[in-house]
Amino acid sequence: MNYNLRFSVLTFFFIVLFGVIFISSCNTKPTSKKEVISEWNSGIITIATDENLKNIAEQLSQIYEHENPAAHIIFNYQPQDKIIDDFVNGKTTSMLISRNLTKNEKEVSKQNQKTKTLENVFGFNAVAVISNPNFNDSILDINELSNFLQPNSTVKLVFDNKQSGIARYIMKLANIEPGLFKNALVVNNSNEVIEYVQRNQTSIGFIPFNLISNHDEDETKNLLQSIKILDVKQNDTIHEVSQENIYNFSYPLQQSINIVLGRNPELVGTGFTNFLTKERSAKILLRAGLVPAYMPKRNFEIRNEVEIK
Numbered sequence: 001m002n003y004n005l006r007f008s009v010l011t012f013f014f015i016v017l018f019g020v021i022f023i024s025s026c027n028t029k030p031t032s033k034k035e036v037i038s039e040w041n042s043g044i045i046t047i048a049t050d051e052n053l054k055n056i057a058e059q060l061s062q063i064y065e066h067e068n069p070a071a072h073i074i075f076n077y078q079p080q081d082k083i084i085d086d087f088v089n090g091k092t093t094s095m096l097i098s099r100n101l102t103k104n105e106k107e108v109s110k111q112n113q114k115t116k117t118l119e120n121v122f123g124f125n126a127v128a129v130i131s132n133p134n135f136n137d138s139i140l141d142i143n144e145l146s147n148f149l150q151p152n153s154t155v156k157l158v159f160d161n162k163q164s165g166i167a168r169y170i171m172k173l174a175n176i177e178p179g180l181f182k183n184a185l186v187v188n189n190s191n192e193v194i195e196y197v198q199r200n201q202t203s204i205g206f207i208p209f210n211l212i213s214n215h216d217e218d219e220t221k222n223l224l225q226s227i228k229i230l231d232v233k234q235n236d237t238i239h240e241v242s243q244e245n246i247y248n249f250s251y252p253l254q255q256s257i258n259i260v261l262g263r264n265p266e267l268v269g270t271g272f273t274n275f276l277t278k279e280r281s282a283k284i285l286l287r288a289g290l291v292p293a294y295m296p297k298r299n300f301e302i303r304n305e306v307e308i309k
Contacts, residue, residue: 040271042070045264047272048086049096051077052164052190052208053125053257057096059284064275071268079163088112093262094269098125098165098208098255113262122276123257124291126209127166128241129230130194132201140204141233142174142252148204149180158197158205160190166206173253198226208255209241213289247291257290 049057054077061073075096086092088105090112101109101119109117129140148155159167171181185203187193193205212229214220231240234252245251259276261269275281282292 040267040274041068042271043266043268044072044074045094045266045268045272046074046076047094047096047259047269048083048092049075049077050080050083050098050165052080052160052166053096053098053210056123056125056210056257056285056288056290059288060276060281061272063280063284064272067275067280068271071271073268073272079161080165081163081168084165087260087262090114090263093264094266095260097258097260099169100256100258101260109262115263118261118273119258120260120273120277121256121258121293122281123285123293124246125255125257126241126246126251127169127206127253127255128209128212129232129253130197130205130207130212130227131230132197132199132203133226133228134201135204135228135230138228138230139233139238140230143233145170145174146176146180149176149183151183153183154202156200156203157184158193158203159184159186160193160207161188162186166208169255170206170253194223194227204230209246210288210290213243214287215289216287243286243289243291256293 054075057075061075065071065073076092080097080099083092083095083097084101084105087095088109090109093113100121101117106117106119131137145157147153148157159170161167167181167184167186170176171178185196187196190207190211193207194211197203197205212220212223215224229241231238232252233239239245239251241251241253246254259273261273264270277294279294279296282294282296285292286296
């Protein structure tokens with residue numbers, strides 16, 4: 001084959017090859033937003049979850065999984081302080097908790113998670129103060145909490161768990177010396193707090209509001225008949241724990257509900273987080289007696305005239 005013929009054949013070959021590559025690239029469609037969202041809502045993720053959020057976490061996941069059959073959320077329930085400590089140290093990569101991370105916790109988490117942590121507040125809860133129905137008062141003054149932790153106090157303060165976060169939160173809010181905590185009664189969980197208060201007339205317990213917030217549940221109705229909910233006094237103002245007061249940020253023992261993601265290879269974590277910040281989740285929280293961070297929209301039809309049938 002002479003030089004000119006060889007050159008022509010090679011030129012033709014490269015032209016054909018370039019054409020095939022060009023056509024193939026044109027036929028390759030970019031990933032659509034819908035396909036990306038579909039990937040978010042499929043797969044399995046295990047989320048370390050504050051054990052005091054169990055009832056509301058399961059309500060949310062059931063609806064999410066029903067709407068997204070390819071997704072599965074597994075909650076690993078533990079005391080909150082342990083969850084946060086594990087996350088900060090990079091031992092877990094996702095968590096559902098009852099408070100915001102501190103600035104230092106975010107910085108250390110970023111180092112150990114090898115990525116910036118994504119923290120999303122999607123709802124608001126509170127700590128409810130309960131007593132025996134025969135307790136001689138209906139108000140707890142925050143300023144008197146330290147008196148109840150004195151060795152000679154006739155009133156016993158009852159907390160669910162040293163690592164739950166509730167005890168730490170109350171002690172910090174009331175500016176109580178850590179050494180006095182030894183005079184409190186610490187049980188294993190919130191159900192045991194309720195049981196102790198039901199049996200003892202001179203006790204005050206602290207539980208998550210979500211355990212008693214849904215008045216439509218028969219279990220909650222029965223529980224409220226066996227305990228007394230104390231109002232909380234702070235700065236000469238008395239506040240009732242209620243959905244309205246949590247919404248107004250007037251109740252002093254208010255808490256946020258947060259989902260936090262770190263080094264998560266599971267895309268479904270993003271999908272579940274997206275669900276928690278949308279209207280469907282907001283309606284679930286409202287029905288449960290809590291307050292969503294993103295309120296659902298309400299549409300009204302306004303007419304100039306009333307139609308009479």
